[in-house]
Amino acid sequence: xxxxxxxxxxxxxxxxxxxxxxxxxxxxxxxxxxxxxxxxxxxxxxxxxxxxxxxxxxxxxxxxxxxxxxxxxxxxxxxxxxxxxxxxxxxxxxxxxxxxxxxxxxxxxxxxxxxxxxxxxxxxxxxxxxxxxxxxxxxxxxxxxx
Amino acid sequence: xxxxxxxxxxxxxxxxxxxxxxxxxxxxxxxxxxxxxxxxxxxxxxxxxxxxxxxxxxxxxxxxxxxxxxxxxxxxxxxxxxxxxxxxxxxxxxxxxxxxxxxxxxxxxxxxxxxxxxxxxxxxxxxxxxxxxxxxxxxxxxxxxxxxxxxxxxxxxxxxxxxxxxxxxxxxxxxxxxxxxxxxxxxxxxxxxxxxxxxxxxxxx
Numbered sequence: 001x002x003x004x005x006x007x008x009x010x011x012x013x014x015x016x017x018x019x020x021x022x023x024x025x026x027x028x029x030x031x032x033x034x035x036x037x038x039x040x041x042x043x044x045x046x047x048x049x050x051x052x053x054x055x056x057x058x059x060x061x062x063x064x065x066x067x068x069x070x071x072x073x074x075x076x077x078x079x080x081x082x083x084x085x086x087x088x089x090x091x092x093x094x095x096x097x098x099x100x101x102x103x104x105x106x107x108x109x110x111x112x113x114x115x116x117x118x119x120x121x122x123x124x125x126x127x128x129x130x131x132x133x134x135x136x137x138x139x140x141x142x143x144x145x146x
Numbered sequence: 147x148x149x150x151x152x153x154x155x156x157x158x159x160x161x162x163x164x165x166x167x168x169x170x171x172x173x174x175x176x177x178x179x180x181x182x183x184x185x186x187x188x189x190x191x192x193x194x195x196x197x198x199x200x201x202x203x204x205x206x207x208x209x210x211x212x213x214x215x216x217x218x219x220x221x222x223x224x225x226x227x228x229x230x231x232x233x234x235x236x237x238x239x240x241x242x243x244x245x246x247x248x249x250x251x252x253x254x255x256x257x258x259x260x261x262x263x264x265x266x267x268x269x270x271x272x273x274x275x276x277x278x279x280x281x282x283x284x285x286x287x288x289x290x291x292x293x294x295x296x297x298x299x300x301x302x303x304x305x306x307x308x309x310x311x312x313x314x315x316x317x318x319x320x321x322x323x324x325x326x327x328x329x330x331x332x333x334x335x336x337x338x339x340x341x342x343x344x345x346x347x348x349x350x351x
Binding site for chain 1: 174186189190193194251255259262263266271272278281282285286289292293296297298300301302304305308309316319
């Protein structure tokens with residue numbers, strides 16, 4: 001199990017060294033999704049070769065799952081703050097991702113491409129709140145009740 | 147995106163090590179949410195109606211503000227902030243950052259959604275390469291700025307605001323997070339200049 005000391009009592013570096021690389025994994029996931037999105041957009045209106053964005057999406061999903069797993073193994077963490085931030089961030093990013101999805105549907109995006117873009121948006125809408133929540137909670141006092 | 151640049155590294159809050167008297171602030175200013183909702187609703191109306199003038203308006207106004215704010219904050223506000231006393235810097239930050247948390251994502255959403263519809267409406271998507279490279283270049287620029295904004299700046303922004311909500315904020319944490327702004331301001335500035343080049347080129351086809 002990974003543990004972390006309270007941020008207010010331990011040195012920041014000590015806390016950082018005990019936490020898994022959630023930020024790095026989340027940014028890696030984001031980069032994969034963005035590159036996949038650019039590749040799709042750059043080829044429109046053709047959609048002949050979707051293998052690259054699909055590979056990037058699969059890699060992003062693997063990274064995201066790995067991130068959730070390593071974070072869930074952290075025992076001493078400011079989970080209350082984490083979920084507080086995640087809750088509001090998910091709300092905001094559902095609106096943003098929903099807006100993009102709405103535009104894709106309105107534009108008559110073909111089924112296969114729409115499915116790919118939707119999956120990318122779902123990963124995006126999970127990854128960013130996780131990153132925000134972790135970035136805030138890592139510097140907050142650990143929940144003793146947890 | 148949000149170049150709250152060069153709000154440089156505080157090493158201490160005061161000689162007496164006493165907590166700073168911080169003004170009360172909301173991390174997300176709730177009063178701004180209805181304005182955001184109205185703007186997004188208007189954008190949806192413009193998209194559904196395929197209203198060329200409104201799409202153009204949203205893209206030009208929101209995109210201009212996005213680029214202008216980024217450059218102004220990064221090149222003008224940032225260096226000024228770096229020369230302020232630490233209490234003044236902190237007081238500015240708690241008044242400034244919450245507003246940026248609402249303003250910048252809203253401007254980015256308005257710019258990108260209207261821009262995408264605009265290029266479809268004007269038939270730019272049908273252009274072949276090498277002319278299409280101008281569009282692809284704009285996607286790459288936006289992609290880089292998205293990674294910087296969502297991966298580095300916004301998380302640091304939020305973490306600083308939550309840190310400043312503590313009874314005794316840790317200056318080491320704030321200083322470390324603020325350094326991200328300095329490191330990324332240059333990259334974002336270059337990206338915004340590239341945005342100006344690509345957008346003015348596309349607009350004059």
